[in-house]
Amino acid sequence: MKIILCIFGLFFLGFSGGGRAIAQMALTPGGGGLPDPQLSQKDNDYLDRQAKVFLDSVQALLSVYPPVIHEGRERSMAKLLMDAVFHEKYAAFRKPAQEFFHGQTDHLIRNLEQTIVKKGAMIWKVYNMGFIVRTKSVTIAFDLVRGATAGSPDFTLTTEETDRLVTQCDVLFISHKHNDHADKAVAENFLNSGKPVITPEEVWKNDPIFPGITHLERVSEKVQKLTLKDNRTLDVIIYPGHQLTSAINNVSMITTAEGITIAHTGDQINEGEMMGDFEWIDQVSKNHKVDILMPNAWTTDIFRIVRGFNPALVVPGHEIELGHTVWDRLPFWGDDKYLELNYADLKRSKYPVVALVWGESYSFNP
Numbered sequence: 001m002k003i004i005l006c007i008f009g010l011f012f013l014g015f016s017g018g019g020r021a022i023a024q025m026a027l028t029p030g031g032g033g034l035p036d037p038q039l040s041q042k043d044n045d046y047l048d049r050q051a052k053v054f055l056d057s058v059q060a061l062l063s064v065y066p067p068v069i070h071e072g073r074e075r076s077m078a079k080l081l082m083d084a085v086f087h088e089k090y091a092a093f094r095k096p097a098q099e100f101f102h103g104q105t106d107h108l109i110r111n112l113e114q115t116i117v118k119k120g121a122m123i124w125k126v127y128n129m130g131f132i133v134r135t136k137s138v139t140i141a142f143d144l145v146r147g148a149t150a151g152s153p154d155f156t157l158t159t160e161e162t163d164r165l166v167t168q169c170d171v172l173f174i175s176h177k178h179n180d181h182a183d184k185a186v187a188e189n190f191l192n193s194g195k196p197v198i199t200p201e202e203v204w205k206n207d208p209i210f211p212g213i214t215h216l217e218r219v220s221e222k223v224q225k226l227t228l229k230d231n232r233t234l235d236v237i238i239y240p241g242h243q244l245t246s247a248i249n250n251v252s253m254i255t256t257a258e259g260i261t262i263a264h265t266g267d268q269i270n271e272g273e274m275m276g277d278f279e280w281i282d283q284v285s286k287n288h289k290v291d292i293l294m295p296n297a298w299t300t301d302i303f304r305i306v307r308g309f310n311p312a313l314v315v316p317g318h319e320i321e322l323g324h325t326v327w328d329r330l331p332f333w334g335d336d337k338y339l340e341l342n343y344a345d346l347k348r349s350k351y352p353v354v355a356l357v358w359g360e361s362y363s364f365n366p
């Protein structure tokens with residue numbers, strides 16, 4: 001298929017002047033609008049107005065129906081509206097979508113700046129697999145990114161927003177090299193503030209940033225002490241995970257000074273011949289009392305991963321990653337049958353699952 005597309009590409013490039021216009025017309029019937037050139041401007045303007053109405057409704061619903069375990073219909077409907085708006089190729093280029101993301105993040109930042117945790121933990125979802133978890137003693141960021149993968153500079157978090165987020169955190173764990181998880185601008189911000197960034201060795205391997213990064217050993221059940229800026233320490237296990245064969249993936253499990261154990265799976269996926277990681281996944285809960293697990297919702301057999309960690313709370317991530325093509329932006333409703341997943345089943349199961357939207361938080365009290 002790729003070869004065919006290349007040939008067509010060359011064919012169209014060969015035209016000039018009128019020929020090119022005809023080729024464009026063939027590609028954009030009745031179109032030429034922005035941001036979607038296949039639609040007229042009037043059609044694009046309608047989709048903008050619809051996005052605004054839908055996302056205003058999302059915010060209105062979420063403000064009345066905050067995150068809970070086993071959420072009700074109203075909150076689920078808000079997420080369906082989000083799925084509808086963001087499963088359109090040019091969603092990130094529409095102003096209402098940009099305003100929604102920045103509005104949610106602004107709310108998160110203010111909340112983060114004002115929140116003191118005395119007991120348990122507070123969990124915020126920023127974007128994709130980007131989470132921030134705060135306990136009494138520490139604030140930990142996982143796979144924190146600016147949303148640059150969506151491709152729109154106006155969607156991407158600003159330098160000011162990024163600064164304010166990083167200011168609130170003590171350490172950043174990055175699971176693997178893909179840019180919906182590893183954002184160099186964010187990592188540099190942490191390092192420039194004297195805050196550790198932990199990644200697998202294949203992340204930014206030949207980049208000047210590499211020597212400043214902390215590379216912990218990827219060994220199951222090996223507890224490593226990580227020292228933070230002001231000599232506080234964290235107990236860390238880096239489980240040797242994988243995203244099939246495409247990336248080495250750190251599954252980080254951290255125990256804070258209060259004894260709260262938090263795990264984040266990055267893009268962990270096991271299927272077909274790559275099932276070896278279940279050897280350690282299946283054993284985690286036999287060795288640890290896990291409090292909070294943040295798994296990637298699109299992984300195959302998320303049930304088995306959750307069973308392996310057996311956490312007191314599951315907070316899935318990676319819904320609606322706009323850097324992916326439309327069908328591959330895992331919706332909140334799951335699309336399980338097509339994708340052969342069991343995420344929707346997990347949400348209906350006995351496990352305590354709280355699915356956050358960008359900018360939302362949930363208070364965990366053991």
Ligand SMILES: [Zn+2]
Nearest residue numbers: 178180181267
């Ligand atoms: Zn990913």
